[in-house]
Amino acid sequence: MKAFADKLFLNIFHIQAADSPYLALWYVLMMFLVSFILLNFAALFAGIASYVERRIAARMQNRIGPNLVGPQGILQWLADGLKMFLKEDLVPQTADKFIFRLAPYFVFAGLFGAFVALPFGYGIVAADLNVGIYYILAITSLVVVGIISGGWSSNSKWALFGALRSAAQIISYEIPTGLSLMLVVMLAGSLSTQSIIESQGGWPWEWFVFHSPFTLAGFFIFFISSLAEGNRVPFDLPEAESELVSGFNTEYSGLRFLIYPMAEWANLWVVGAMVTLTYLGGWQIPGVRLETIPSSVLLFLISITIFFIKTLAVVFIVIQLRWTLPRVRVDQMTLICWTYLVPIALICLIGTMIWMLAFPWKSVFGTAIRILMSTVGGSVMIWCMLRARHNYVIDKDRFEKLKGIPAWYPPWKLP
Amino acid sequence: MKNPAKVNEAIRHLKPQAAPFEEEMSLNFGPQHPSTHGVLNFLVVTDGEVMHQALPNIGYLHRGIEKLAEMTPYSGFMPYTDRVDYLAAMFANQVFAMAVESLAEIEVPKRAEYLRVIVCELNRIASHFIATGALALDLGAVTPFVQWLREREFINDIMEALCGARLTYNYMRIGGVSVDMPGDLPDKILRFLDHFEPIIDEYNRLISNNEIFVKRLADVAVISPIDAVNFGLVGPNLRASGIGIDLRKTLGYSVYPDFDFEVPLGKGFRGALGDAYDRYMVRILEMTQSCRIIRQALEKIPGGEYRANVKKKLKVEENEVYSRVESARGEMGVYLISDGTDRPYRLKIKTGSFTAMSIVEKASQGLMVADLIALIGSLDVVAPEVDR
Amino acid sequence: MSTVIYNVIFYILAFFVVISAAVVAFSKNIVRSAFAMVVTFLGVAGLFVLLSADFIAVTQLLIYVGGILVLILFAVMLSSRVKEIKISNLSVGYFPGGIIIALLTLLLIYIGVKTPWQKLDSVRFEPSTSAIGNSLLSNYLLPFEMISVLLLVGLIGAVVIARRKEDQE
C-alpha cells in the first residue's frame, strides 16, 4: 500500500516522493482516505449481512423475512439504521453517563481497527503490517473493554451479568485463538497476513487446513473460538436474550445501541476473513503462480473474487450455526475452553512442529497426505450437503402433499 | 402508584427471608422478561451466576374466573374456560362440560365423546409443540420453535375448519360438542398425521439429540419421585419423574378405555431420572401416542347425534362433583357445587401449572440463572393457568 | 515537515498518556480509574509505534488492554461496594507521599540529565518481529525460559492459594 501510495503521489505531483516536504501530509491524507473506504466497507457489509442473515434465518424457519423495503426487502437494513438514528438516545438516570456514552466507541474502534490488516485480494490490504494477525488479535480485544464498560456503566443487573460473562468468555477464548493461530504462523514463518496467504497455494491440498491432522484440528479450534470471541451462537452468552433480556446492551437505545449489533455483523467478516486467510488459502488462485498475478488485471480480480467467495462461505456457515444451535451455559462455556480447546491446541502446536520436521511441505509423503486429507474432507462436505438436500426433498414432498402448494420458492420470488 | 411507601409495603414480602450475604445479589426476573412464558415474576437471589433462591411471585394474570363462574349460567361459562389455559383450551372445555354433565346427569352421545377425544388429542399435540419448542427457544435455539409453529399452524387450520376458532375454541357444549365434524375433516386430520409423524424424527435430529441441548437439560433441576408426589406435580412433569399416573388410563374417563396407547415415562434418557431432559422427552413421546389415539378414534368414530338434548337454561339440583381430565399440563380438575339455580354455587379450577409453579422455589436452589429458564421451560408453566 | 508532524503526533500521544495517567491516579472512582488506564495503555502503544517498535506496541495492546485491564475490571466489578466511590485512592499520608514523590522526581531528573542520549536523525521503520524472535530463542534463551518457569510458578501458586481458601471453608 505504501509503495502504491508513493507511486500515486509521484504520478499526481511529478515529484519524487522521498524528496517532498509534503510527504507526511500526503500520508495523512491517504490514511484518511483508506480509513474512509474501510469503514464504509465494514458498515456496508454489516448492514447487508444483517439483511442476509434475516433472510437466511427466515428460510430456515419457513418464514419469508424482510421483504417490503425495496425489491425483496434489500433496503431493510437502511430502514432499520434510519430508524435507529431517529430514536431517542436514552441514558439511564443512574448510569455512569460518561462511560456509558464512551463504551460503544471502544467496540467500534476495536472491531473496525481489525479491517486495517485484513487482505481483500492480491496486494490489497490497507496496511500489510509485519505483525498482521497479531495486531488483529490485539485490536479486537478492545471490543471486550467496550462491552464491559457498557455493561457496567448501565447500572443494570442484566447488563452487568452480560459484561461479566463477556469478560470471562473473551479472556478464556483468546488463548485457544492465539494458540491455533500459532500453527499457521509456524507454517508460514510470518505474522503478516499477506505472506501467510502467499505461503499457501490455490489448490485445497495446498491450504494449511489440510497440512496435517493437527492443523485440521487447529482449524476447528480456531473457528470455534472465533465464534466465541465474536459472541455468536452457541457462545452468545453476553447477550443471551432469553436469559439476560439483552445482556450488556440492555439499556442502550438509538445510535449507541446500533453500534453493538453493527459491530457483531462486521465481526462476521473479520471471522470469515481470518479463517480464510489463515487456513483456507486466502485469495490464492488454483494453478496460478504468484508472480504472474500482478501482470494481469483479470487475475487480480479473480483473486479478490476467490477471497470474497471463501469468506462469504464461512460467514454463511456461521449464520446457519446461529439459527441451528442452542446456547451453552456459562460454566460449560469455560469448561469447553479450558478442558478441551486449550489442551488440544497445545497438542496440535507440538504435533505440527514434529510434523513439519518429519514431513516437509514439499516432500512426497507430505504432499500425499495433504491430497488424501483434502479429498476426504471434500467428500465429507459433499456428503453432508447431499444429506441435507435429501432430508429437504423429503420434507418438501410431504409438505406439498399436505398443503397442495410448493414448499420451495426461489429467493427472488416470494409466494 | 403515587405513594412509594405503599408500594414498598406491597412488595415487602417478596424480599428474601434471610438477610442476604455480602456476596448475594437479588434480581427481579420478570414480570416482563423474554422467557417467563407470560407475566410472571421471580425474585432471584444469586451469587454471581449461581442462584440461591428463586421465589415465584404470581398473580399478574389473575382474572377471578372462579368468581365470574358464580355469576354466569352454566352454558354461558364455557367461553371463560378457554381462557384458563389458552394453549390447551379444549381440556378446560371438556373438564367443565364433564362436571356439569355429571351433576345434571346428562348422557353424552358416543359420537360427541369421540369428537372430544380427537380434538383434545390434537390440542395436546399443539400444546406440546409450544412446550417443547419454547424450551428450545429459551435455550437459544430459535429454529426448532418456529418449526413447531409451522406444524401447529396445521392443527390450527383443522380446528378452524371444525369450530371456527384457532386458539380459544369454545367447541364443547354441555352434553356434547357445538358442531359436527365436516365430511372432509377426517381426511384432513389423517393427512396431517401422515405429514407430522415423520417430522418428530426430523425434530429429534434437529434438537432433541443435539449435544448442546442435551448438555443443557440432562441432570439439570432433577425432581425426585418423592418430591414430585409431595409437590403435587401432575401430567408429563410427574411422569418424567417415573410415576406412571395418566388419568386417561387410571380413570378411563370419556372413551379413552377404547383406545390402545402407551403412557411414556421418564427413565433418565440422558441423565438422572426426573431431570429437565426427561420432562422434555416425555412430551415428545406423548405426541406420538396422541397420534395413535387420533388414528384409532377416527377409525372407530360412530355415527349419530353429536349433542344431547340439553335445556338452554340448565338448572341443576343441589349436588357437588369433582371431575378431572388429563390435560396437556396434567390433571385439570373442576370442583363444582350446584345449588338448584342456573349458576354454579362455587366453581374451583385446579390446574397443573399451579402446582408445577410451587416446586420452582425448591427445585431452583443451587441452579444457575440459565438453568432457571430450563426449569421453567421444562415444567411447561402457562401463566394464566397458574393465576386463573 | 515530516518531523513536525512526527512531533505533533508525539505530543498528542504524550498528552493523552499523561492526562489519563493523572485520571488513574486522582480519580475517586475505582472503575473510572480502570477505564482511564485503557487510554494510558493505548497511548503508550501509540508511542511504541512511533518508535517503530510495532511488535511491542501490539503486545502492549494485547496483554495490557486485552488481558490485564480486563482482569482488573473483572476483579473490580466482582468486588462489592463498587458504587461506594470512596474506596479508591484514599488521600492519606500526605507527608510520606510527598517525600517519595520528591525523591522520585529528583531521581528521574538525575537520570535524564546524566544519560548520554543518542540522537537519531530519523526513525528507521524496520520490522522488529523476527529480530525479537531470534534474540529470544538464541541470545536470551536462558532468561526467557527462566521467566516462563517463574510465570508457571506464579500460576501454580495462585491455584494453590485459591484452593486452600476453598478447603478452609
Place this chain on the structure above:
Amino acid sequence: MKPAEVYKLLIDRFGEDLILAYVETRNPYIKINNGYVQAICTFLRYNPSTKFAFLSSISGVDYPQRNEIDIVYHLFSPFLNTLCVLKTSTPRDLPELESLESVWKVANWFEREIYDLLGVRFTGHSNLKRILLPDDWEGHPLRKDYKEKNSYHDMETMRPDPLKVLREKNEKSGKSQ
C-alpha cells in the same frame, strides 16, 4: 376401596367425634372435625391400606347462611384408584384450620390461595401470605358478600358501561346538532 369403605376405616380408627358424617353426592364426601385435619390426612396418606399419596386440590366454599366456610380436600390414591373427599367447616368470623403443609408440600400454595381468596387462616403454615392478589388488597373476593372497592391505589376498578357512554355521547351530539 370405595369412599364408603374409607369412611368405615376412618370411623374405626378415629371414632364418631372426629369423623362426623358420610354424605352421598356425586362424589361422596366425608365430613370431619375441623380440629383434626392433619391427623386424619396423615393417616390417610401413610396407611398402607389407603395410601392417598396425592393431594389433588383444596377448595374453600363460603356459606354465609350457615355462617361457615367449608374447606374441601380432594385426596387421590393411584393405588386404589379412588378419590377421597374430606370436608370440614370452620366458623366464618374466625376461620382457622391446621395446615397440611407437613403432610403434602403442595398444600402450601393451595392454602395460600384459600387464605388469599377466602381469608381462612392456616396455623402452622410457613408462609401464609396472599398469593394471587397484592399484599395490600382489602377483603377476600371469593366470599359471597364481597364488594369490590371502587379504586385500588387510585386506579379505577370499575369501567363505565361503554354502551351508556356511547348513548350519552350520541345524545350530546344530537343536542348540539
